[in-house]
Amino acid sequence: MKICAILQRYWLPLVALNTITFGGACMIAMLSPRIWTASTQVILPGTTNNLDASLGILGQIKDQGVVFSNELNPLEVQTSIITSDDVLRPVWLTDPEKDKFRSLEIYNKLFKVKPVDQTTTIRLEVTGSLPELTIKRSERLLLSYQRRLNELRQGTSDTRQQFSQKQLQKAESNLRLAKDKLAKFKKSTGLVSEEQQTRNLVEAIKSLRTTQTEVYSQAKAAMTRSQILSQRLGMTPQQAINSLRLSQNKEYQALRQKLSEVDTELASQRGGFTEQHPSVQSLLEKHLSLNAALNLQRSLLIVNTEGVDTSFDGNNSKESMMDLIVGLIQADSDSQALEQQARQVQGQVQILNTELSSISTKQGELLDLQRQYEIAEGIYKGIVAQLEQAKISAFSSYPNVQILDSPTVDPKPTSPKLSLVALGAILSSVLGSFATVTYLESRNSLLKVKDLQEIELPILARIPTLEASTMGLKLESVSEIGFQRLASTLSLMSLEKRCLMVSSSIPGEGKTTVTIGLATALSVLGFRVLVVDGDFHKAKLSKYFGYALPRETNALPSPMSINSGLDFLPAPSIPATKVMEFVARGSFEEYVNRFQKLGNYDYVIVDTAAVNFTGETPLMAKTLANVLLVVKLGVSDRNMLQESLEQLVRHNARIIGFVLNGVEQGGEKSTYKQDIQQVKI
Numbered sequence: 095m096k097i098c099a100i101l102q103r104y105w106l107p108l109v110a111l112n113t114i115t116f117g118g119a120c121m122i123a124m125l126s127p128r129i130w131t132a133s134t135q136v137i138l139p140g141t142t143n144n145l146d147a148s149l150g151i152l153g154q155i156k157d158q159g160v161v162f163s164n165e166l167n168p169l170e171v172q173t174s175i176i177t178s179d180d181v182l183r184p185v186w187l188t189d190p191e192k193d194k195f196r197s198l199e200i201y202n203k204l205f206k207v208k209p210v211d212q213t214t215t216i217r218l219e220v221t222g223s224l225p226e227l228t229i230k231r232s233e234r235l236l237l238s239y240q241r242r243l244n245e246l247r248q249g250t251s252d253t254r255q256q257f258s259q260k261q262l263q264k265a266e267s268n269l270r271l272a273k274d275k276l277a278k279f280k281k282s283t284g285l286v287s288e289e290q291q292t293r294n295l296v297e298a299i300k301s302l303r304t305t306q307t308e309v310y311s312q313a314k315a316a317m318t319r320s321q322i323l324s325q326r327l328g329m330t331p332q333q334a335i336n337s338l339r340l341s342q343n344k345e346y347q348a349l350r351q352k353l354s355e356v357d358t359e360l361a362s363q364r365g366g367f368t369e370q371h372p373s374v375q376s377l378l379e380k381h382l383s384l385n386a387a388l389n390l391q392r393s394l395l396i397v398n399t400e401g402v403d404t405s406f407d408g409n410n411s412k413e414s415m416m417d418l419i420v421g422l423i424q425a426d427s428d429s430q431a432l433e434q435q436a437r438q439v440q441g442q443v444q445i446l447n448t449e450l451s452s453i454s455t456k457q458g459e460l461l462d463l464q465r466q467y468e469i470a471e472g473i474y475k476g477i478v479a480q481l482e483q484a485k486i487s488a489f490s491s492y493p494n495v496q497i498l499d500s501p502t503v504d505p506k507p508t509s510p511k512l513s514l515v516a517l518g519a520i521l522s523s524v525l526g527s528f529a530t531v532t533y534l535e536s537r538n539s540l541l542k543v544k545d546l547q548e549i550e551l552p553i554l555a556r557i558p559t560l561e562a563s564t565m566g567l568k569l570e571s572v573s574e575i576g577f578q579r580l581a582s583t584l585s586l587m588s589l590e591k592r593c594l595m596v597s598s599s600i601p602g603e604g605k606t607t608v609t610i611g612l613a614t615a616l617s618v619l620g621f622r623v624l625v626v627d628g629d630f631h632k633a634k635l636s637k638y639f640g641y642a643l644p645r646e647t648n649a650l651p652s653p654m655s656i657n658s659g660l661d662f663l664p665a666p667s668i669p670a671t672k673v674m675e676f677v678a679r680g681s682f683e684e685y686v687n688r689f690q691k692l693g694n695y696d697y698v699i700v701d702t703a704a705v706n707f708t709g710e711t712p713l714m715a716k717t718l719a720n721v722l723l724v725v726k727l728g729v730s731d732r733n734m735l736q737e738s739l740e741q742l743v744r745h746n747a748r749i750i751g752f753v754l755n756g757v758e759q760g761g762e763k764s765t766y767k768q769d770i771q772q773v774k775i
């Protein structure tokens with residue numbers, strides 16, 4: 095219901111917005127150029143060339159051609175070649191629509207190239223303004239691509255051949271030189287193989303170096319453990335040793351125990367005696383004596399007490415701390431021992447190196463020459479193998495791509511997509527409508543229930559929307575309950591003079607209807623009620639009860655009986671220019687009071703004009719004192735209501751509360767009353 099009310103309130107701007115939105119979508123669909131897309135696929139054949147050559151001590155060289163990996167993906171390489179300027183420029187220069195594209199970069203956007211996952215296939219998509227033109231562009235692109243592959247293969251093969259020839263000549267020269275040096279050295283020294291003693295020395299040196307590395311690692315680990323424990327304890331290893339020494343000295347711990355007992359007894363004596371008492375003085379002397387002995391014993395055990403924890407006594411309370419101190423001392427000792435061991439191993443290595451140098455100087459030179467020869471031989475073999483491979487390897491880098499699917503074009507244009515245009519129009523309509531309603535609602539000044547909740551005045555009743563002209567004195571069941579509740583509430587309130595003014599901030603909020611319903615409900619409760627028409631301009635209440643307004647005259651009308659316990663006092667016929675004077679001079683107050691006393695009425699209910707539309711209504715509020723304001727959801731303006739409240743407060747009116755008119759009825763209507771009627775039957 096609330097959504098329907100909002101749509102009803104803003105239907106005109108919403109219709110205009112959606113008309114513009116869907117009209118724009120239709121224009122886009124009609125004016126956008128038609129574009130067709132041709133697709134084709136090419137595939138890379140598997141590699142068949144394998145290179146496997148032995149390079150001696152350098153190992154083996156193997157080449158299986160270009161393979162797929164995270165570092166190198168041939169499909170990505172081919173994709174870059176297809177979209178390169180060298181491939182697209184010939185296609186662009188022969189394109190019938192070349193003039194439509196100012197640069198090759200813009201023309202490049204017509205082509206989309208994407209590798210197909212988990213395959214060796216590349217998919218090409220080409221767009222154009224006509225199906226025939228799109229097919230021709232695809233065919234020209236494939237021809238230009240294959241021509242470029244041939245150029246790259248030829249260039250790569252020539253470059254590799256030239257490079258390999260130069261490298262081969264250089265490697266052959268280096269191999270010959272290394273072979274000559276090795277032969278001359280063997281001839282001059284007579285050494286042809288390595289001695290057993292040399293091999294043993296080399297193995298021993300390797301073993302010692304391995305041991306040295308392990309010892310150094312263990313020393314570093316022990317030092318790290320020592321540093322961590324030192325930081326955790328807040329003391330150096332030497333301080334930890336001193337602390338441990340104090341904790342293990344029985345004489346020192348005995349003195350600490352005696353000093354602790356004296357301090358305990360001294361504290362006890364001080365609680366009962368003064369400082370000058372002999373017992374306290376005696377204990378103080380013992381304390382000083384034991385403390386001096388403790389300091390002397392400490393100085394005999396350790397030289398420097400700075401940072402030393404003197405509180406350890408070997409008790410279980412500090413057993414964990416003692417374990418950490420012992421661990422610190424052990425880690426520091428291990429670190430020093432391992433470092434000393436590593437230095438000893440280093441000395442042994444130096445001795446063996448000296449011995450090896452002295453007995454195998456020539457042997458070492460021989461091994462070096464032998465290794466140089468083997469390296470030169472391996473390089474020479476590798477270059478020879480690569481020279482043979484270079485003749486066919488260019489086809490691995492740039493394979494002879496095969497066309498998997500010939501270019502085909504969908505007879506339906508791929509752009510514009512009417513479904514996307516329609517979806518965009520629908521989303522724009524929904525979001526735009528929501529934004530428009532939100533904006534208009536934020537600027538809407540109509541009264542809401544939360545506005546009433548912010549005003550510190552009670553809502554005395556909630557009445558469904560009713561028209562006075564159709565209601566009569568027989569109220570609908572739902573509204574009758576609402577008016578009965580309002581009447582019972584008023585009967586419990588202390589109203590000055592038993593007078594009540596029913597008004598609203600603007601016309602059309604239902605104050606006349608509420609006046610009739612409230613008066614009827616009060617009469618049903620057994621009260622004598624006088625209803626007064628206080629609207630001197632429209633006199634709707636008088637017209638409702640069928641009272642014919644006379645022409646302007648000085649005679650004031652008298653009450654007329656409407657129903658048992660309910661009388662009606664019509665509005666006096668007063669010129670519009672005299673209404674303010676009639677109220678301001680107290681004539682209206684005398685007019686109402688006189689008939690109230692004569693009729694001995696329990697309640698006088700006055701229906702007045704809207705507060706903001708007449709000048710006399712606030713004055714009447716001051717006279718009648720009690721004001722009941724009627725507000726109607728969807729009609730009342732919160733700014734006008736605030737202005738009415740301010741005027742009534744300025745005139746010292748007592749606003750007893752609100753009647754909320756126009757409340758939506760629930761699905762169940764007076765079920766309780768219907769059940770009662772069925773029981774009576």
